[in-house]
Amino acid sequence: MTTVALKNITKRFRSVTALDDVSFSVHDGEFFVLLGPTGAGKTTTLRLIAGLEKQDKGHIYFDDEQIDTMTPAQRDVAMVFQQYSLYPNMTVFDNLAFPLRSPMHRLAEDEIKERIAETTKILHIHHLLERKTAHLSGGEMQRVTIGRAIVREPRVFLMDEPLSNLDAKLREALRVELEHIQKTQGGTTIFVTHDQVEALTLADRIAVLNEGKLVQIGTATDIYDRPASIFVAQLVGTPRINLLPAGRENGHLHIENSLLHLPQAKNNIDLPPTFTLGVRPEDIQPNENGQFPGRVSLIEPLGVETVLHIQVGEQTLISLVSGMARLDIGDEVMFDIAQDRLHFFGHDGFRVDVAKDEQS
Amino acid sequence: MAQISLRQVEKRFGEFQAVQPVDLTINDGEFVVLLGPSGCGKTTTLRMISGLEAVTSGRIVIGDKDVTWMHPSDRDIAFVFQLYALYPHISVRKNITFPLEAQKVDKATIKKRLSMVTDLLRIQHLLRQRPGNLSGGDKQRVALARALVRQPAAFLMDEPLGALDADFRETMRAEIKRLHIQQGATTVYVTHDQIEAMAMGDRIVVMSAAVVQQVGTPADVYYNPANLFVARFIGSPGMNLISGKYADGIAHLPGNNRLNVPEPWRKSISNQLTGDDIMLGFRPEAARINGQGALRAEVYASDLHGAYNMIHLSLDEEQDEAMAHVRSSRGLNLAIGDQAAFDLDPEMIRFFDPHTESAVVLEA
Numbered sequence: 001m002t003t004v005a006l007k008n009i010t011k012r013f014r015s016v017t018a019l020d021d022v023s024f025s026v027h028d029g030e031f032f033v034l035l036g037p038t039g040a041g042k043t044t045t046l047r048l049i050a051g052l053e054k055q056d057k058g059h060i061y062f063d064d065e066q067i068d069t070m071t072p073a074q075r076d077v078a079m080v081f082q083q084y085s086l087y088p089n090m091t092v093f094d095n096l097a098f099p100l101r102s103p104m105h106r107l108a109e110d111e112i113k114e115r116i117a118e119t120t121k122i123l124h125i126h127h128l129l130e131r132k133t134a135h136l137s138g139g140e141m142q143r144v145t146i147g148r149a150i151v152r153e154p155r156v157f158l159m160d161e162p163l164s165n166l167d168a169k170l171r172e173a174l175r176v177e178l179e180h181i182q183k184t185q186g187g188t189t190i191f192v193t194h195d196q197v198e199a200l201t202l203a204d205r206i207a208v209l210n211e212g213k214l215v216q217i218g219t220a221t222d223i224y225d226r227p228a229s230i231f232v233a234q235l236v237g238t239p240r241i242n243l244l245p246a247g248r249e250n251g252h253l254h255i256e257n258s259l260l261h262l263p264q265a266k267n268n269i270d271l272p273p274t275f276t277l278g279v280r281p282e283d284i285q286p287n288e289n290g291q292f293p294g295r296v297s298l299i300e301p302l303g304v305e306t307v308l309h310i311q312v313g314e315q316t317l318i319s320l321v322s323g324m325a326r327l328d329i330g331d332e333v334m335f336d337i338a339q340d341r342l343h344f345f346g347h348d349g350f351r352v353d354v355a356k357d358e359q360s
Numbered sequence: 361m362a363q364i365s366l367r368q369v370e371k372r373f374g375e376f377q378a379v380q381p382v383d384l385t386i387n388d389g390e391f392v393v394l395l396g397p398s399g400c401g402k403t404t405t406l407r408m409i410s411g412l413e414a415v416t417s418g419r420i421v422i423g424d425k426d427v428t429w430m431h432p433s434d435r436d437i438a439f440v441f442q443l444y445a446l447y448p449h450i451s452v453r454k455n456i457t458f459p460l461e462a463q464k465v466d467k468a469t470i471k472k473r474l475s476m477v478t479d480l481l482r483i484q485h486l487l488r489q490r491p492g493n494l495s496g497g498d499k500q501r502v503a504l505a506r507a508l509v510r511q512p513a514a515f516l517m518d519e520p521l522g523a524l525d526a527d528f529r530e531t532m533r534a535e536i537k538r539l540h541i542q543q544g545a546t547t548v549y550v551t552h553d554q555i556e557a558m559a560m561g562d563r564i565v566v567m568s569a570a571v572v573q574q575v576g577t578p579a580d581v582y583y584n585p586a587n588l589f590v591a592r593f594i595g596s597p598g599m600n601l602i603s604g605k606y607a608d609g610i611a612h613l614p615g616n617n618r619l620n621v622p623e624p625w626r627k628s629i630s631n632q633l634t635g636d637d638i639m640l641g642f643r644p645e646a647a648r649i650n651g652q653g654a655l656r657a658e659v660y661a662s663d664l665h666g667a668y669n670m671i672h673l674s675l676d677e678e679q680d681e682a683m684a685h686v687r688s689s690r691g692l693n694l695a696i697g698d699q700a701a702f703d704l705d706p707e708m709i710r711f712f713d714p715h716t717e718s719a720v721v722l723e724a
Contacts, residue, residue, distance in 0.1 A: 172596070200663070201665060224664070301579065
């Protein structure tokens with residue numbers, strides 16, 4: 001397949017800057033996710049790569065070849081949208097065969113049959129081939145839509161929230177299948193979503209966009225464990241990361257409006273006097289011999305885990321524990337905070353990195 | 361506050377059965393969630409309790425009053441809709457006090473109750489504004505305040521968080537629950553979101569296709585689902601369900617896997633199964649991948665969910681349904697195609713009859 005590179009791409013719609021000097025490269029065979037809230041510029045990025053929009057500045061490359069002047073058809077990309085763009089009166093087979101019978105990519109009927117057989121097996125839709133697409137369920141239609149992209153063997157797959165119209169259970173099932181298919185077939189894929197679970201689970205790498213700017217690029221682990229800013233930290237993880245106003249005080253880190261004093265490790269002496277402390281809910285765990293006292297103010301059992309709200313002074317910390325917690329509202333608890341997993345953010349909202357190797 | 365009883369309450373729209381006869385008692389001060397997919401009858405049930413929809417048959421009792429044929433406004437309930445339903449042209453203060461003024465409550469009482477609900481919901485600073493200028497969350501708080509200020513016998517809420525974005529839902533979910541704990545008002549809450557139901561409900565009424573499937577605490581519906589529908593619907597992902605054959609204490613599963621059925625289950629399975637088909641059920645956290653595990657499967661996909669990994673296992677690649685999703689620590693990294701062995705926590709194994717779709721109940 002193909003590598004994709006965007007170099008210094010800027011796109012304006014009248015007075016609105018949709019993308020502001022965005023650069024990134026997608027490796028051959030990579031599952032690359034564009035993650036961000038509505039209006040971040042994700043779909044615009046995808047449409048520029050497809051050739052459906054033209055950038056105002058910058059260049060786009062496929063395999064080091066500049067493709068700025070190529071038409072969408074010449075770029076040979078396959079797009080999958082949120083809406084199922086199928087021909088309702090055609091059978092599933094004819095829908096899948098359609099791109100292979102087009103003048104630009106015409107294949108022999110034998111080969112068409114072979115490719116469709118292979119693709120429909122992967123997507124578990126081989127039993128639907130003779131069905132009219134109007135009679136399919138939402139999940140089946142989206143499988144056919146994805147099948148129509150795969151069957152073409154394009155240079156690049158471009159997917160714009162393809163799962164977001166499906167109900168939660170179906171979305172989960174198809175997400176896992178999509179992951180399996182992409183990892184075993186290895187097609188370069190650029191996937192747009194606002195759903196952090198989709199991004200974390202599917203991506204080889206994630207590019208986080210906000211208001212037309214690229215905020216962070218990294219693996220799912222990078223984005224989750226080392227968010228570059230408060231914005232990114234809040235974007236991934238449920239429940240959301242605890243963000244606490246804090247400051248340095250007599251060799252300790254003090255969380256405002258609480259009695260919490262964390263020991264200050266040698267490595268964070270570079271911290272500003274006041275900052276925002278980020279703690280993921282799973283890094284706060286009740287423990288009989290825990291270091292800090294608090295009071296349980298709310299319990300939300302989710303089955304596999306339980307969200308505990310722990311009141312400390314005027315602060316409420318969100319803690320995530322396994323299984324059903326054997327606690328009641330009002331209980332006094334002791335708890336620990338995983339001190340090697342703290343996140344520090346400065347007043348500008350950006351991460352203040354502390355050198356791990358100096359940790360005592 | 362009051363207890364709400366439904367006795368053989370049923371709703372038909374012409375030929376269409378929207379709600380099959382249901383018996384349900386919601387205790388005084390209880391938070392009960394009606395949960396199910398769209399079209400399951402949960403909103404119709406709520407609307408019958410409120411009086412916005414007439415029952416086809418059956419009786420509804422709130423407190424000691426039979427309200428079956430009472431007008432909604434005589435039932436002493438407050439309804440919170442998904443849509444904020446605020447008057448856009450009058451102030452927040454007026455929006456909140458309006459129901460009291462309509463009931464001719466005296467001014468001093470209105471003032472007292474207003475200050476109580478605005479304290480509770482932390483919206484004192486919004487009182488002079490108009491709803492149009494507020495954020496979605498603030499609008500929802502005002503809508504809640506307007507319901508609370510009346511101090512009704514019961515609250516009925518129809519997907520009140522449905523219009524909010526994901527982050528804010530989490531916050532408001534906790535806030536409504538906190539409010540309930542402080543006020544102790546009998547509440548019936550409708551949602552299609554099982555996470556919301558689990559997090560908020562004292563008890564959950566799971567509905568599907570006009571029928572109540574199970575009534576229980578969050579722990580009941582999670583650990584002991586009454587049938588396959590509840591097993592699949594609760595949890596994210598739902599319970600792993602693997603089809604097999606049962607004979608002589610062994611469940612024969614796809615991929616030539618054999619599960620030694622724990623002794624206490626054997627008699628119940630023999631008594632309750634209608635044939636030799638069985639379905640094994642277990643939650644994703646009930647499986648432990650380790651070198652010595654008795655069950656074998658191939659890794660279909662493996663992904664990071666933030667705090668944990670999820671490993672998707674295929675027991676038999678010829679059977680699409682023979683998949684198990686296993687929750688594991690982030691330390692465990694497996695590649696697609698790897699062989700994995702796993703064990704199940706014997707306390708967390710469940711069985712179902714695929715023909716009746718009912719859970720096998722452990723007999724004493």
